[in-house]
Amino acid sequence: MTRNHRWLTGTALAATVFTVFIAALSLEAERRDANQDLQGDKPRDDRTFDRAIDRNADRLLENGRKIFRFDTFGDEAFWGDTLKLHQAIEGQRFGGVGPGVSPATALSVGLKVDADALPLATLNAIRAKQVNLNDPAVTLALLDANAVVGVTGHRRGNGLSSVGIQCSLCHSTVDNSVAPGIGHRLDGWPNRDLNVGAIIALAPDLSAVANLLGTDQATVRKVLGSWGPGKFDAELILDGKAFRPDGKTGAVLIPAAFGLAGVNLHTYTGWGSVPHWNAFVANLEMHGSGTFVDARLNDPVRFPIAARAGFAHVTSDPDLITSKLPALQFYQLSIPAPKPSQDSFDARAAARGEAVFNGAARCSNCHVPPLYTEPGWNMHTPAEIGIDDFQSSRSPDQHYRTTPLAGLFARSKGGFYHDGRFADLRAVVEHYNTVLNLNLSDSAKRDLIEFLKSL
16 A cells, blocks of 8 residues: 555544544534423523523512512502592492492403403303493402402402502503403503592592692592593602693603613603612502602702602611512513504505604604614703603603603503603604604605504
8 A cells, every 4th residue: 555545544534533523522412402402491500600590580580570460569558548449449338438349430440350360251251241340249359369450459258458559550451352451461561541540539538648748638639530541640749740831630641661671761751760660659659668769859849748758768667669679670671562463554664664764854863773762871851852841840850761662552542752742643753843853755754653653
Protein backbone atom coordinates (compact mmCIF):
# COMPACT_ATOMS: atom_id res chain seq x y z
CA MET A 1 0.00 0.00 0.00
CA THR A 2 1.43 3.34 -0.98
CA ARG A 3 1.83 6.21 1.44
CA ASN A 4 -1.04 8.09 -0.26
CA HIS A 5 -3.29 5.05 0.08
CA ARG A 6 -2.41 4.74 3.75
CA TRP A 7 -3.13 8.45 4.23
CA LEU A 8 -6.49 8.17 2.47
CA THR A 9 -7.39 5.10 4.54
CA GLY A 10 -6.54 6.94 7.74
CA THR A 11 -8.60 9.92 6.63
CA ALA A 12 -11.59 7.74 5.87
CA LEU A 13 -11.31 6.05 9.25
CA ALA A 14 -11.18 9.43 11.01
CA ALA A 15 -14.19 10.64 9.08
CA THR A 16 -16.09 7.51 10.05
CA VAL A 17 -15.22 7.93 13.71
CA PHE A 18 -16.25 11.62 13.57
CA THR A 19 -19.56 10.72 11.92
CA VAL A 20 -20.31 8.12 14.59
CA PHE A 21 -19.41 10.65 17.28
CA ILE A 22 -21.78 13.27 15.84
CA ALA A 23 -24.56 10.69 15.51
CA ALA A 24 -24.10 9.72 19.14
CA LEU A 25 -24.35 13.35 20.20
CA SER A 26 -27.50 13.76 18.13
CA LEU A 27 -29.10 10.69 19.71
CA GLU A 28 -28.22 11.96 23.17
CA ALA A 29 -29.75 15.35 22.36
CA GLU A 30 -32.93 13.68 21.07
CA ARG A 31 -33.13 11.52 24.21
CA ARG A 32 -32.64 14.57 26.42
CA ASP A 33 -35.28 16.55 24.49
CA ALA A 34 -37.71 13.64 24.78
CA ASN A 35 -37.19 13.49 28.54
CA GLN A 36 -37.75 17.24 28.78
CA ASP A 37 -40.92 16.95 26.70
CA LEU A 38 -42.27 14.38 29.13
CA GLN A 39 -41.65 16.86 31.92
CA GLY A 40 -43.25 19.85 30.18
CA ASP A 41 -39.95 21.24 28.83
CA LYS A 42 -38.61 21.61 32.37
CA PRO A 43 -34.99 20.71 33.22
CA ARG A 44 -34.69 17.40 34.99
CA ASP A 45 -32.55 18.88 37.76
CA ASP A 46 -34.92 20.65 40.15
CA ARG A 47 -31.95 22.14 41.97
CA THR A 48 -31.21 24.66 39.21
CA PHE A 49 -32.12 28.31 39.78
CA ASP A 50 -33.98 28.29 36.47
CA ARG A 51 -36.38 25.80 38.03
CA ALA A 52 -36.78 28.07 41.05
CA ILE A 53 -37.71 30.90 38.68
CA ASP A 54 -40.25 28.69 36.92
CA ARG A 55 -41.85 27.65 40.19
CA ASN A 56 -41.97 31.25 41.39
CA ALA A 57 -43.59 32.42 38.16
CA ASP A 58 -46.20 29.66 38.31
CA ARG A 59 -46.98 30.49 41.93
CA LEU A 60 -47.24 34.24 41.32
CA LEU A 61 -49.53 33.74 38.32
CA GLU A 62 -51.93 31.42 40.12
CA ASN A 63 -51.96 33.41 43.37
CA GLY A 64 -52.32 36.68 41.49
CA ARG A 65 -55.36 35.39 39.61
CA LYS A 66 -57.01 34.37 42.88
CA ILE A 67 -56.23 37.72 44.50
CA PHE A 68 -57.51 39.69 41.50
CA ARG A 69 -60.74 37.72 41.33
CA PHE A 70 -61.59 36.88 44.93
CA ASP A 71 -59.60 38.83 47.55
CA THR A 72 -61.44 41.53 49.48
CA PHE A 73 -58.39 42.54 51.57
CA GLY A 74 -60.74 42.67 54.54
CA ASP A 75 -62.85 45.48 53.06
CA GLU A 76 -66.04 43.91 54.46
CA ALA A 77 -65.40 46.08 57.51
CA PHE A 78 -66.24 49.10 55.34
CA TRP A 79 -68.81 47.91 52.80
CA GLY A 80 -70.63 45.71 55.29
CA ASP A 81 -70.05 46.93 58.84
CA THR A 82 -69.86 50.67 58.03
CA LEU A 83 -72.01 51.28 54.94
CA LYS A 84 -74.26 48.25 55.53
CA LEU A 85 -74.49 47.61 51.81
CA HIS A 86 -75.39 43.98 52.42
CA GLN A 87 -78.66 45.07 54.04
CA ALA A 88 -79.76 46.72 50.80
CA ILE A 89 -78.77 43.61 48.83
CA GLU A 90 -80.69 41.12 50.97
CA GLY A 91 -83.72 43.37 51.47
CA GLN A 92 -86.28 43.44 54.24
CA ARG A 93 -87.48 39.93 53.43
CA PHE A 94 -84.15 38.49 54.56
CA GLY A 95 -83.43 40.84 57.45
CA GLY A 96 -82.17 43.90 55.59
CA VAL A 97 -83.83 47.03 54.28
CA GLY A 98 -85.86 47.87 51.21
CA PRO A 99 -86.93 45.53 48.41
CA GLY A 100 -83.53 43.84 48.03
CA VAL A 101 -81.44 43.50 44.89
CA SER A 102 -82.68 40.97 42.36
CA PRO A 103 -80.42 39.54 39.65
CA ALA A 104 -82.30 41.68 37.13
CA THR A 105 -81.50 44.80 39.15
CA ALA A 106 -77.89 43.72 39.65
CA LEU A 107 -77.45 43.14 35.92
CA SER A 108 -79.08 46.49 35.15
CA VAL A 109 -76.36 48.32 37.11
CA GLY A 110 -73.63 46.37 35.35
CA LEU A 111 -72.83 43.58 37.78
CA LYS A 112 -71.74 40.39 36.00
CA VAL A 113 -72.25 36.67 36.65
CA ASP A 114 -69.45 34.12 36.19
CA ALA A 115 -70.94 31.20 34.28
CA ASP A 116 -68.06 28.92 35.26
CA ALA A 117 -69.09 29.17 38.92
CA LEU A 118 -72.54 27.74 38.21
CA PRO A 119 -73.60 24.12 37.54
CA LEU A 120 -74.73 23.22 34.04
CA ALA A 121 -78.31 22.65 35.17
CA THR A 122 -78.50 26.23 36.47
CA LEU A 123 -77.04 27.62 33.26
CA ASN A 124 -79.53 25.67 31.18
CA ALA A 125 -82.36 26.94 33.37
CA ILE A 126 -81.16 30.52 32.84
CA ARG A 127 -81.00 29.97 29.09
CA ALA A 128 -84.52 28.54 29.17
CA LYS A 129 -85.69 31.52 31.25
CA GLN A 130 -86.75 29.18 34.04
CA VAL A 131 -84.92 31.17 36.75
CA ASN A 132 -86.75 34.06 38.39
CA LEU A 133 -84.28 36.87 37.91
CA ASN A 134 -86.58 39.25 39.77
CA ASP A 135 -86.18 37.44 43.11
CA PRO A 136 -83.49 38.71 45.55
CA ALA A 137 -83.26 35.14 46.88
CA VAL A 138 -81.63 34.19 43.58
CA THR A 139 -79.05 36.94 44.12
CA LEU A 140 -78.19 35.41 47.48
CA ALA A 141 -77.85 32.00 45.83
CA LEU A 142 -75.48 33.49 43.23
CA LEU A 143 -73.41 35.00 46.02
CA ASP A 144 -73.34 31.61 47.74
CA ALA A 145 -71.89 30.16 44.54
CA ASN A 146 -69.28 32.96 44.39
CA ALA A 147 -70.68 33.71 40.95
CA VAL A 148 -71.15 37.51 41.17
CA VAL A 149 -67.96 38.92 39.64
CA GLY A 150 -66.09 41.11 42.12
CA VAL A 151 -68.49 40.70 45.04
CA THR A 152 -68.34 38.38 48.06
CA GLY A 153 -71.33 37.86 50.30
CA HIS A 154 -71.14 36.41 53.81
CA ARG A 155 -74.19 34.53 55.04
CA ARG A 156 -76.10 34.86 58.29
CA GLY A 157 -79.09 32.55 58.39
CA ASN A 158 -81.28 33.30 55.39
CA GLY A 159 -79.66 36.69 54.85
CA LEU A 160 -76.22 38.31 54.76
CA SER A 161 -73.91 39.35 57.57
CA SER A 162 -71.58 41.40 55.36
CA VAL A 163 -70.31 41.99 51.85
CA GLY A 164 -66.92 42.76 50.27
CA ILE A 165 -65.58 43.70 46.86
CA GLN A 166 -62.58 42.69 44.74
CA CYS A 167 -60.41 44.17 41.97
CA SER A 168 -62.46 42.25 39.43
CA LEU A 169 -65.59 44.23 40.26
CA CYS A 170 -64.41 47.07 38.01
CA HIS A 171 -61.67 45.42 35.99
CA SER A 172 -63.38 42.28 34.71
CA THR A 173 -66.44 41.60 32.64
CA VAL A 174 -67.91 38.52 30.94
CA ASP A 175 -68.40 37.38 27.36
CA ASN A 176 -72.24 37.17 27.57
CA SER A 177 -72.10 33.58 26.29
CA VAL A 178 -75.07 32.48 28.43
CA ALA A 179 -77.12 35.68 28.50
CA PRO A 180 -76.43 39.42 28.67
CA GLY A 181 -74.19 39.92 31.69
CA ILE A 182 -73.70 36.18 32.24
CA GLY A 183 -70.74 34.31 30.77
CA HIS A 184 -67.06 33.48 31.07
CA ARG A 185 -64.80 35.96 32.82
CA LEU A 186 -62.74 38.45 30.83
CA ASP A 187 -60.13 39.60 33.35
CA GLY A 188 -58.53 42.96 32.71
CA TRP A 189 -61.41 44.22 30.54
CA PRO A 190 -62.94 47.35 32.07
CA ASN A 191 -66.57 46.93 33.06
CA ARG A 192 -68.01 49.93 31.25
CA ASP A 193 -71.53 48.79 32.17
CA LEU A 194 -70.85 49.02 35.91
CA ASN A 195 -72.65 51.89 37.60
CA VAL A 196 -70.41 52.14 40.66
CA GLY A 197 -72.13 55.27 41.94
CA ALA A 198 -75.59 53.71 41.81
CA ILE A 199 -74.33 50.61 43.64
CA ILE A 200 -72.68 52.61 46.44
CA ALA A 201 -75.78 54.81 46.72
CA LEU A 202 -77.81 51.71 47.64
CA ALA A 203 -76.00 51.59 51.00
CA PRO A 204 -78.32 52.59 53.86
CA ASP A 205 -75.63 54.52 55.74
CA LEU A 206 -73.25 56.81 53.85
CA SER A 207 -72.41 58.92 56.90
CA ALA A 208 -68.77 57.78 56.87
CA VAL A 209 -68.33 59.08 53.31
CA ALA A 210 -70.25 62.28 54.07
CA ASN A 211 -68.13 62.96 57.16
CA LEU A 212 -64.93 62.37 55.20
CA LEU A 213 -66.01 64.81 52.49
CA GLY A 214 -67.41 67.32 54.99
CA THR A 215 -70.93 67.26 53.59
CA ASP A 216 -74.27 65.48 54.07
CA GLN A 217 -75.51 62.13 52.79
CA ALA A 218 -77.95 63.69 50.33
CA THR A 219 -75.09 65.50 48.61
CA VAL A 220 -73.04 62.33 48.53
CA ARG A 221 -75.89 60.47 46.82
CA LYS A 222 -76.26 63.30 44.30
CA VAL A 223 -72.56 63.07 43.43
CA LEU A 224 -72.71 59.29 43.15
CA GLY A 225 -75.72 59.59 40.88
CA SER A 226 -73.79 61.85 38.51
CA TRP A 227 -71.14 59.25 37.64
CA GLY A 228 -73.16 57.00 35.37
CA PRO A 229 -72.12 53.62 33.90
CA GLY A 230 -68.45 52.78 33.53
CA LYS A 231 -67.10 55.68 35.58
CA PHE A 232 -65.48 56.17 38.98
CA ASP A 233 -63.87 59.13 40.74
CA ALA A 234 -60.82 57.94 42.69
CA GLU A 235 -59.69 61.48 43.48
CA LEU A 236 -62.96 62.56 45.12
CA ILE A 237 -61.79 61.38 48.55
CA LEU A 238 -58.52 63.28 48.05
CA ASP A 239 -59.59 66.73 46.83
CA GLY A 240 -63.39 66.79 47.06
CA LYS A 241 -63.78 68.05 43.48
CA ALA A 242 -66.97 66.27 42.46
CA PHE A 243 -67.65 68.28 39.31
CA ARG A 244 -65.65 69.87 36.53
CA PRO A 245 -65.88 73.63 35.89
CA ASP A 246 -68.35 72.89 33.06
CA GLY A 247 -70.64 71.11 35.51
CA LYS A 248 -69.93 67.59 34.28
CA THR A 249 -68.93 64.83 36.67
CA GLY A 250 -65.33 64.57 37.83
CA ALA A 251 -65.48 60.79 37.43
CA VAL A 252 -63.41 59.11 34.71
CA LEU A 253 -63.84 55.93 32.70
CA ILE A 254 -62.79 52.69 34.37
CA PRO A 255 -59.45 51.90 32.68
CA ALA A 256 -58.31 48.61 31.21
CA ALA A 257 -56.07 46.39 33.33
CA PHE A 258 -54.76 44.44 30.32
CA GLY A 259 -51.77 45.08 28.06
CA LEU A 260 -49.76 46.83 30.79
CA ALA A 261 -46.51 44.86 30.50
CA GLY A 262 -43.76 47.30 29.59
CA VAL A 263 -45.96 50.34 30.36
CA ASN A 264 -44.32 52.74 32.80
CA LEU A 265 -47.26 54.39 34.56
CA HIS A 266 -50.62 52.85 35.31
CA THR A 267 -53.31 55.52 35.35
CA TYR A 268 -54.65 58.26 33.07
CA THR A 269 -52.68 60.87 34.98
CA GLY A 270 -49.65 58.81 35.94
CA TRP A 271 -50.02 58.51 39.69
CA GLY A 272 -47.56 55.64 39.80
CA SER A 273 -46.73 52.12 38.71
CA VAL A 274 -49.05 49.11 38.84
CA PRO A 275 -48.16 48.12 42.44
CA HIS A 276 -48.45 51.74 43.61
CA TRP A 277 -51.96 52.04 42.23
CA ASN A 278 -52.94 48.60 43.50
CA ALA A 279 -51.89 49.61 46.99
CA PHE A 280 -53.64 52.97 46.62
CA VAL A 281 -56.92 51.42 45.51
CA ALA A 282 -56.87 48.45 47.90
CA ASN A 283 -56.31 50.73 50.90
CA LEU A 284 -58.04 54.01 50.07
CA GLU A 285 -60.78 53.13 47.57
CA MET A 286 -61.73 49.55 48.46
CA HIS A 287 -61.01 50.35 52.12
CA GLY A 288 -59.11 47.15 52.75
CA SER A 289 -56.82 46.53 55.71
CA GLY A 290 -53.20 47.26 54.79
CA THR A 291 -50.36 49.76 54.51
CA PHE A 292 -50.02 52.62 52.05
CA VAL A 293 -47.42 55.38 51.86
CA ASP A 294 -47.42 58.38 49.51
CA ALA A 295 -46.10 61.61 51.03
CA ARG A 296 -47.50 63.61 48.10
CA LEU A 297 -50.92 63.31 49.73
CA ASN A 298 -49.74 65.48 52.63
CA ASP A 299 -50.33 68.57 50.46
CA PRO A 300 -53.25 70.41 52.16
CA VAL A 301 -53.77 72.72 49.16
CA ARG A 302 -54.02 70.16 46.38
CA PHE A 303 -55.30 67.22 48.46
CA PRO A 304 -57.07 68.78 51.44
CA ILE A 305 -59.24 65.77 52.30
CA ALA A 306 -56.39 63.28 51.98
CA ALA A 307 -54.09 65.45 54.09
CA ARG A 308 -56.71 65.87 56.80
CA ALA A 309 -57.53 62.14 56.84
CA GLY A 310 -53.88 61.06 57.00
CA PHE A 311 -53.99 59.15 53.71
CA ALA A 312 -50.28 59.83 53.11
CA HIS A 313 -49.39 57.09 55.57
CA VAL A 314 -52.01 54.44 56.28
CA THR A 315 -51.33 51.43 58.49
CA SER A 316 -53.66 48.66 59.59
CA ASP A 317 -53.29 45.58 61.74
CA PRO A 318 -53.51 43.04 60.33
CA ASP A 319 -52.04 44.05 56.97
CA LEU A 320 -54.00 41.98 54.44
CA ILE A 321 -52.71 43.79 51.35
CA THR A 322 -48.95 44.32 51.20
CA SER A 323 -47.91 40.66 50.92
CA LYS A 324 -50.30 40.21 47.98
CA LEU A 325 -49.01 43.08 45.83
CA PRO A 326 -46.25 41.08 44.06
CA ALA A 327 -48.59 38.32 42.84
CA LEU A 328 -51.32 40.80 41.94
CA GLN A 329 -48.88 42.83 39.83
CA PHE A 330 -47.51 39.70 38.15
CA TYR A 331 -50.97 38.53 37.16
CA GLN A 332 -52.01 41.92 35.81
CA LEU A 333 -48.84 42.19 33.71
CA SER A 334 -49.60 38.70 32.36
CA ILE A 335 -52.98 39.76 30.95
CA PRO A 336 -52.53 40.45 27.23
CA ALA A 337 -54.50 43.02 25.31
CA PRO A 338 -57.32 41.21 23.50
CA LYS A 339 -57.34 41.03 19.70
CA PRO A 340 -60.30 42.30 17.68
CA SER A 341 -62.09 39.92 15.36
CA GLN A 342 -60.96 40.01 11.74
CA ASP A 343 -64.41 41.05 10.57
CA SER A 344 -64.47 44.13 12.80
CA PHE A 345 -62.18 46.21 10.58
CA ASP A 346 -61.07 46.56 6.96
CA ALA A 347 -57.69 44.82 6.78
CA ARG A 348 -56.53 46.56 3.59
CA ALA A 349 -57.49 49.96 4.90
CA ALA A 350 -55.80 49.13 8.22
CA ALA A 351 -52.55 48.33 6.38
CA ARG A 352 -52.67 51.73 4.72
CA GLY A 353 -53.64 53.28 8.03
CA GLU A 354 -50.54 51.90 9.72
CA ALA A 355 -48.44 53.95 7.31
CA VAL A 356 -50.48 57.03 8.22
CA PHE A 357 -50.08 56.23 11.94
CA ASN A 358 -46.29 56.03 11.60
CA GLY A 359 -46.04 58.87 9.10
CA ALA A 360 -48.29 61.81 8.34
CA ALA A 361 -50.39 61.53 11.52
CA ARG A 362 -47.28 61.33 13.73
CA CYS A 363 -49.14 59.05 16.18
CA SER A 364 -46.10 56.82 16.72
CA ASN A 365 -44.08 59.73 18.07
CA CYS A 366 -45.84 59.04 21.37
CA HIS A 367 -47.68 55.75 20.79
CA VAL A 368 -44.51 53.83 20.00
CA PRO A 369 -45.16 50.33 18.58
CA PRO A 370 -45.50 47.68 19.86
CA LEU A 371 -46.20 49.18 23.32
CA TYR A 372 -48.21 52.02 21.77
CA THR A 373 -47.02 54.31 24.54
CA GLU A 374 -43.56 55.76 25.15
CA PRO A 375 -40.95 53.34 26.51
CA GLY A 376 -39.79 55.47 29.41
CA TRP A 377 -41.46 58.61 30.76
CA ASN A 378 -44.83 58.60 29.02
CA MET A 379 -46.32 61.85 30.33
CA HIS A 380 -47.54 65.03 28.60
CA THR A 381 -48.85 68.43 29.58
CA PRO A 382 -52.50 69.22 28.81
CA ALA A 383 -51.35 71.78 26.21
CA GLU A 384 -49.37 69.13 24.34
CA ILE A 385 -52.49 67.07 23.71
CA GLY A 386 -54.85 70.00 23.37
CA ILE A 387 -57.24 69.50 26.28
CA ASP A 388 -58.04 71.11 29.64
CA ASP A 389 -56.09 70.46 32.83
CA PHE A 390 -58.94 69.59 35.21
CA GLN A 391 -58.07 65.91 35.61
CA SER A 392 -54.30 66.28 35.29
CA SER A 393 -54.31 68.96 38.00
CA ARG A 394 -55.80 66.40 40.40
CA SER A 395 -52.63 64.28 40.18
CA PRO A 396 -49.18 64.89 41.67
CA ASP A 397 -47.41 65.22 38.30
CA GLN A 398 -50.19 67.33 36.70
CA HIS A 399 -49.67 65.55 33.37
CA TYR A 400 -51.57 63.05 31.26
CA ARG A 401 -50.18 59.61 30.43
CA THR A 402 -49.93 58.35 26.87
CA THR A 403 -52.48 55.56 27.06
CA PRO A 404 -51.43 52.29 25.35
CA LEU A 405 -53.67 51.60 22.38
CA ALA A 406 -53.80 47.81 22.09
CA GLY A 407 -57.28 46.37 22.60
CA LEU A 408 -59.10 49.64 21.92
CA PHE A 409 -62.25 47.78 20.88
CA ALA A 410 -62.59 46.27 24.37
CA ARG A 411 -62.78 49.71 25.98
CA SER A 412 -64.65 51.71 23.39
CA LYS A 413 -67.94 51.81 25.31
CA GLY A 414 -68.32 55.17 26.99
CA GLY A 415 -66.01 56.98 24.58
CA PHE A 416 -62.32 57.75 24.46
CA TYR A 417 -59.90 59.72 26.62
CA HIS A 418 -60.05 59.54 30.39
CA ASP A 419 -63.52 61.06 30.63
CA GLY A 420 -65.02 59.75 27.40
CA ARG A 421 -65.14 63.23 25.85
CA PHE A 422 -64.63 61.80 22.37
CA ALA A 423 -67.54 59.57 21.40
CA ASP A 424 -65.65 57.56 18.79
CA LEU A 425 -62.30 57.18 17.05
CA ARG A 426 -63.35 59.61 14.33
CA ALA A 427 -63.66 62.33 16.97
CA VAL A 428 -60.19 61.49 18.35
CA VAL A 429 -58.61 61.68 14.89
CA GLU A 430 -60.35 64.96 14.11
CA HIS A 431 -59.12 66.39 17.42
CA TYR A 432 -55.48 65.67 16.68
CA ASN A 433 -55.83 66.67 13.06
CA THR A 434 -56.87 70.11 14.30
CA VAL A 435 -54.54 70.46 17.31
CA LEU A 436 -51.43 69.29 15.44
CA ASN A 437 -52.33 70.87 12.09
CA LEU A 438 -51.92 67.54 10.33
CA ASN A 439 -54.08 68.33 7.31
CA LEU A 440 -54.96 64.67 6.81
CA SER A 441 -57.17 63.81 3.87
CA ASP A 442 -60.53 62.14 4.45
CA SER A 443 -59.18 58.86 3.04
CA ALA A 444 -56.14 59.01 5.35
CA LYS A 445 -58.43 59.58 8.33
CA ARG A 446 -60.59 56.61 7.37
CA ASP A 447 -57.55 54.35 6.96
CA LEU A 448 -56.08 55.53 10.26
CA ILE A 449 -59.32 54.69 12.06
CA GLU A 450 -59.32 51.20 10.55
CA PHE A 451 -55.76 50.69 11.81
CA LEU A 452 -56.73 51.80 15.31
CA LYS A 453 -59.66 49.37 15.21
CA SER A 454 -57.23 46.58 14.31
CA LEU A 455 -55.03 47.04 17.38
